[in-house]
Amino acid sequence: MVTRLSWEEEGRTESHLVSLWKLDEEGAAVMTETVPPGDRSVLLHVDLGPSRVASVPARVDSQAAGGFGRALVSLKFAPAVFPMDLVSGRRERRAWRRQRPREKAAVLSWVSKNSTVTARVELRDIGGGGAAVVSQERPLGEASLWLWVGREGNEAGPVECRLVGLEAAAGDMHVVRLAFVGLCPIHVFEVAMGLRGAGAGQDC
Structure with missing residues (x-):
């Protein structure tokens, strides 16, 4: 999927290609060379095919160095705005429910x-x-x-x-x-x- 991240900055729209690492109903993780400011909303744009692009409002949840001058940015989606067909075939499925371990x-x-x-x-x-x-x-x-x-x-x-x-x-x-x-x-x-x-x- 071709994926971009955009946000408003000083009266202009910043838009950058990113690598999509994770996608589910709650949020996404992307690898990017340009990290959006953490104090504003962003849009995640995902190309779903001919003439169809899904744009999902999100906010930056966290970021970490990803190597080679890039960063891994975690995004949280706004409630009730996620298009469910966006994760068709890509939904994160846990094989087992997560458990609290006794051995930590x-x-x-x-x-x-x-x-x-x-x-x-x-x-x-x-x-x-x-x-x-x-x-x-x-x-x-x-x-x-x-x-x-x-x-x-x-x-x-x-x-x-x-x-x-x-x-x-x-x-x-x-x-x-x-x-x-x-x-x-x-x-x-x-x-x-x-x-x-x-x-x-x-x-x-």
Whole structure:
């Protein structure tokens, strides 16, 4: 889909092509070289085919460095304005309902400038299609991420992920929202829910 983001600035309309990373009824995430100001409304324009463009009012919810001079911008849509056919075939579906884990210790890693960043994080929720963690480090939007669950030296994983959202938390922390590439391995989910130890049955 050809996607643009536009907003009013100093009496003129700014309009920029963006890469669409996530889209559902509540909002979207886009990768862009030009970040709109956080204090004004924006329009997300999505080309649906010949002579048909959907324009959805939104506001900037959060942003994070995405590498290569670009930023990953999360948008929230205004209530009751989202055209449902916009996500036909693209609706985000969670394989399992997100659950609050009993085991909150986790590790998130990614490659940045030819070196591996490894961050100790707190697992906030997890399901078949993704997870959310609280981290002091901010991962790059374009990098593949890897998640392990469990205490240091006894983690289950890794699970390959991609970044779909980032928002500020208390202090210098960030809530990092992840979508799994494929479904969550059952042993990782069971470790998170306290149903087994990380070292048991990882070949299933």
